[in-house]
Amino acid sequence: MFDIIIIGAGIIGCQMAYTLSLTDLSVLVIEKNTEVLNEVSSANSGIIHTGYDPKEGTLKALLNAKGARMYRDLCEKLQVPLMECGSLLVAHNDQEIETLQGIMDKAEHRKISCEMLDQNACRKTEPNIAPSIIAALYFPTTASILPWQMGYALIDNACQNGVKLHTSEPVIKVERGCVITVTTPKASYQAKMVINCSGLSGDKVARLAEPDYPITLRLKKGEYQVTDKTEASYLNHILFPLPTDKGKGVLAVKTVEGNLLFGPNSTLVKDPFDNDTTPDGLAEVNEKIKDVIIPLPQSRMIRQFAGVRPGSPTNDFIIENHDHWINVIGIDSPGLASSPAIAQYVLDEFIVPTLNPQPVERSVYVHQKPLSMMTHDQRNALIKKNPEYGKIVCLCEDVSYQEVADAIHSPAQTKSIKGIKRRCRPGSGRCQGGFCEAKIVDILSKELGIPKEKVLYDNDDSAFLTPMEALYETK
């Protein structure tokens, strides 16, 4: 019996788990994928929006600005890289400048600092900005973050603080009585309260608890191009076109690691797991990016990806308590920026009145920072202790054997090649795993004590190697 079960370990579930782990409540997180942060949270723009955009009176307006302001402290505490690079909201004509002025008023009203830049100032601060841009509104506090870095720090700390994490367990049944029983193919669990943070499956899981739950999520797919890190100096800020009804538009984003992201477009989809990139979608991104930046050729791209965003029909977050069953769904943009405030809101509004949790002092778990970010002296000290820190397995991203091993054994653990890639970057560089993937298979096999044919690429059904002996035996 737990006090609380959290369904879903995306960025919302991880924030929730971390926030609750600072109390005396007992918490179980159930995740259907092998790896946490595997869906919406691993395929978005990674921006901490300041909060000028959401409509007044909405949960988005309340929680975005608040969440954004919580990030700096949270990142400092958990040692997660946050790049406050600022953003430019650009205008191509007088009418758009007028719109910018309206946004400026709204931002100032919300106490979000911003400044209007003329064409020259735009060029000076962003040399590769699209030539058609004549002005921009500069938001100095917009920041870039890798959502999974934040998420891993949260869930590692939560686990360290005693939260239980069960992965590879989809919820298939919910029974409600004086306690709530949640069933997966492996087991049944009971809790006083359940928080549904199941992202793309949010409405489906809500209907397990309440069969006639009326809301169906509005799913929007966005496709992206990713450049090599060698292009890092091509862009200084995050560049936004003016927002439309469809969303924030096709952006140019610099990531914490130096890759640039171009995207997303926005297409309504029915299947929440349709994360295919398409010729039309990529063409649209390639075309629309020209509105904010001088484009780069395809040969400079190292990857394309698509992510589905689970929006709500009202275009606002859905955060509601139905008799100890709490839905936190419809969390699309600015969900990442809002996430710390969402977790706090759920705690204050719904959990405190019911379970009266008491705060508990916890030490902070900080995962060792990447060796590539250390001084040579710091690295040498580590290598002296363990020579495996001196064995580089990923050249593109400068990652050592032991860093991969450490990632596997971190508090929330990592079992797949995709998880390793997100945790410590092998496979996310220009060779896209061509040089390092076989080495990562090797390390996973050794550290987990499993044969290579059992090593997972992603989910539990994703082992991909067949030993040659097995082939010949079948003859």
Next chain:
Amino acid sequence: MKQNKVLIIGGGSAGLACAIKLKEQGIDDILLIEKENELGGILKQCIHNGFGLTLYKQEYTGPMYAQLNIDRFMALGIPFLLNATVLDITESKVVTLCDPSGIFEIQANVVVLAMGARERTRGNIGTPGNRCVGVWTAGNAQKYLNMDGYLVGKRIFILGSGDIGLIMARRLTLAKATVVGVAEIMPYSNGLNRNIVQCLLDYDIPLYLSTTITKIKGDGRVEGITLCKVDENRQPMPETSFDIEVDTVLLSVGLIPDNVISEKAMVELDPKTKGPKVNSQLMTTVPGIFACGNVLHIHDLVDHVSMEGMLVADSILTYLNHDTDPKMIPIRAQGALSYVLPQTISSESKTVLLKYRVNKPMKKGILKLISNDQVIMTFPKVDLHPSEMQTLQLSQAILCKMDYNLVVELCDE
């Protein structure tokens, strides 16, 4: 700081050949750096035969060819480091290395870039579709199969008709996988003709020309692909699309010289070859930094890689013994050529080996050597193919006629 006269980055065919030749000519102060845990480079995984015909007049497998060079290298007692990665290199040739003993710096007089190439990826060409498991570069699948003993799939389609893809089509068939076909976006194959015959035709594997993959389908694992004919601008024609069920897609869509380290040393790169710009001594734009093998330009035969390593060794001897600053004459490619190497010719060169590739298949053509708008030599050429590097030896008699504004041009008859 430790000092070395010659630091060679890369223990593959180019680096080994260079080191051996240097040592044989009396240079002792050499250090060769290898990032893997053994010498030999990519040949170790190329277990097929066909290597060595040009240089040794004998046919070896990749591992045999590599071992031949490793044995000579070891017999000469040349110092080397394994599991050592170059983290940084400066224009003044201070090289920062990391290995299991720690991070350290070496000041070198001469640096040889011999890091080889990497494979072009799905991201580089932007193949749309799902990102599930089941898509690899052909070389990566080759490593899993030939080095580790594992197959990555059972029903396989290969995109791109580069040599690695063709070799893998045969290898996978022999390993009891089904290779359903090979698609090439160009109207001609990009592999050596012998590989088309021996790896595809001999095994009845269809080659779809002017065709590309427009969608990779899957949910957790690749389930199929959509193939589509392309027009003369390489744009897919949707009305021609058809689906094939496969569980694996291998990409053999080209190699790219791996010049991340070179760029740190401020070596200037040629956008055509994607390797360093070099003079006829194979010295880059940074004095004392030389390049050879696939890091310089992509080769189709390892023999030429070894020969380039040896040429660099000769050049280093000259560089170390003479403090000359010869006049450099730029040379450029024109007409049906995609590039010519080197990019500049030293006025002091006695002979120069020009290397070039055509940018389209040609049955017949005339290669012209032009200096200052005057055609100084013409060479009739037959059966030219983009997949086959061509060479042209310039003798001193020709070189002394060459003045400035040098052009190599290939035109139709």
